[in-house]
Amino acid sequence: MASLLLAVTFLLSGASVVDAEAAIMSNSGGGGAGATLTSRGRFLQAAVAASTMMTQSALFSLDSYGARGDGERDDTHALAQAWSAACASRRPAVVLVPADRSYLLKQVTLSGPCKSSITFMVKGTLVASPDRSSWNENNRRHWIVVRGVDGLAVGGGGTIDGNGEVWWKNSCKFNRALALSFHTCNNLRVDGLKMVNSQQIHVSVEDCTGVQVAHLSITAPGTSPNTDGIHVTRSRNVQVRDCIIKTGDDCMSIEDGTHDLHVTRLVCGPGHGISIGSLGDGDSRAEVSGIFVDTVQLHGTTNGARIKTWQGGSGYAKNIVFQNMAMDGVKNPIIIDQSYCDSSKPCKAQGSAVEVSNVVFKNIRGTTISKDAITLNCSKNHPCFDIALQDINLTMVGGHGGAASTCQNAKWRESGTVIPQPCIGN
Numbered sequence: 351m352a353s354l355l356l357a358v359t360f361l362l363s364g365a366s367v368v369d370a371e372a373a374i375m376s377n378s379g380g381g382g383a384g385a386t387l388t389s390r391g392r393f394l395q396a397a398v399a400a401s402t403m404m405t406q407s408a409l410f411s412l413d414s415y416g417a418r419g420d421g422e423r424d425d426t427h428a429l430a431q432a433w434s435a436a437c438a439s440r441r442p443a444v445v446l447v448p449a450d451r452s453y454l455l456k457q458v459t460l461s462g463p464c465k466s467s468i469t470f471m472v473k474g475t476l477v478a479s480p481d482r483s484s485w486n487e488n489n490r491r492h493w494i495v496v497r498g499v500d501g502l503a504v505g506g507g508g509t510i511d512g513n514g515e516v517w518w519k520n521s522c523k524f525n526r527a528l529a530l531s532f533h534t535c536n537n538l539r540v541d542g543l544k545m546v547n548s549q550q551i552h553v554s555v556e557d558c559t560g561v562q563v564a565h566l567s568i569t570a571p572g573t574s575p576n577t578d579g580i581h582v583t584r585s586r587n588v589q590v591r592d593c594i595i596k597t598g599d600d601c602m603s604i605e606d607g608t609h610d611l612h613v614t615r616l617v618c619g620p621g622h623g624i625s626i627g628s629l630g631d632g633d634s635r636a637e638v639s640g641i642f643v644d645t646v647q648l649h650g651t652t653n654g655a656r657i658k659t660w661q662g663g664s665g666y667a668k669n670i671v672f673q674n675m676a677m678d679g680v681k682n683p684i685i686i687d688q689s690y691c692d693s694s695k696p697c698k699a700q701g702s703a704v705e706v707s708n709v710v711f712k713n714i715r716g717t718t719i720s721k722d723a724i725t726l727n728c729s730k731n732h733p734c735f736d737i738a739l740q741d742i743n744l745t746m747v748g749g750h751g752g753a754a755s756t757c758q759n760a761k762w763r764e765s766g767t768v769i770p771q772p773c774i775g776n
């Protein structure tokens with residue numbers, strides 16, 4: 351994959367393989383060329399090796415399919431055509447969004463299965479049409495959907511701009527699109543993209559197995575509604591690492607059917623922090639297990655490490671670790687809430703609940719802006735159990751009074767030093 355990317359970069363630079371070979375030959379012959387030439391020679395050698403691979407892959411640029419790239423005229427058709435051609439290619443294919451230009455897109459679905467592996471390389475900008483009337487009245491839930499593509503790699507360092515401003519102010523909460531969603535994509539890699547101002551969730555991974563997400567920069571205003579950074583549901587064996595996420599909702603939302611998710615080196619905020627849930631809404635069953643969140647900074651988020659479930663649900667959230675987290679002015683740094691309610695009507699108390707167990711909060715430090723540093727608010731009928739608090743130090747921002755910890759129906763244990771003292775508030 352890395353060499354394929356290099357191959358394309360090289361190809362786009364306009365040099366030919368012959369030039370590269372000639373350059374290497376002359377470099378190796380000429381003494382006293384110094385460090386510059388040596389490193390240039392090395393680069394070219396790599397490029398040649400890569401171009402050899404490149405001869406085996408085919409390039410499908412939007413520009414070859416009639417795209418204008420002016421950010422104003424609709425390029426949806428060009429992308430759809432480039433995708434179809436790439437997907438039918440017997441050789442590994444690269445779908446290219448060329449650099450330094452902006453391609454306006456309406457709703458589009460990029461479907462598989464494809465004959466060979468595809469790299470979707472976004473070097474320029476994909477921007478959502480601001481014209482809401484051009485969206486399907488009956489389904490505004492998605493903007494760019496990738497469906498049923500195995501072995502897909504998405505990257506290129508370009509930008510995906512949801513143009514969300516027009517949606518945030520006008521439409522109601524459930525009538526906006528997820529910017530980039532992947533459905534039933536196995537062995538997916540998304541690496542190196544900027545995402546800005548999604549209409550709603552920025553990146554959504556649904557029904558996928560074997561996913562690696564890395565080096566994303568996701569940005570939307572802290573006041574923008576429901577603009578989660580990365581959303582994962584019904585997916586297994588997922589890794590998310592090295593992302594910077596500043597939005598108006600969850601940095602990551604981890605929902606029903608997520609198993610074996612490893613999140614590391616994230617910087618979040620503004621936003622709502624890292625959330626498992628909400629789970630069990632509408633009396634549904636939810637199952638989440640094997641979630642490992644490690645090395646996260648949260649700046650000014652409303653929550654830090656959170657598990658939230660609705661009353662009336664069933665199923666479980668278990669085998670979860672939140673560790674090595676730095677909180678900076680977070681409202682609820684550690685929170686399990688089994689009576690989550692986000693509906694306009696008050697939620698009525700119900701007996702059943704999604705069971706929460708085997709959760710470790712370890713090495714979590716920093717500041718909180720509310721007294722609620724550690725909240726374990728669990729259900730009477732299904733208490734949380736096996737909750738470990740280890741090496742925690744959360745203090746009020748600016749030293750304004752002591753932080754506190756409140757608990758209901760939680761079976762917890764403590765190790766190392768835990769500040770504030772767990773479960774003595776109220």
Ligand SMILES: *[C@@H]1O[C@H](CO)[C@@H](O)[C@H](O)[C@H]1NC(C)=O
Pocket residue numbers: 687689725727728758
């Ligand atoms: C805790 O749960 C109860 C219901 O059991 C709810 O009324 C209360 O608001 C919750 N407290 C917090 C801090 O979330």
Ligand SMILES: *[C@@H]1O[C@H](CO)[C@@H](O)[C@H](O)[C@H]1NC(C)=O
Pocket residue numbers: 743744745767769
């Ligand atoms: C907890 O953090 C506060 C503020 O950073 C610091 O002054 C204090 O020494 C820490 N306590 C422990 C036990 O580490």
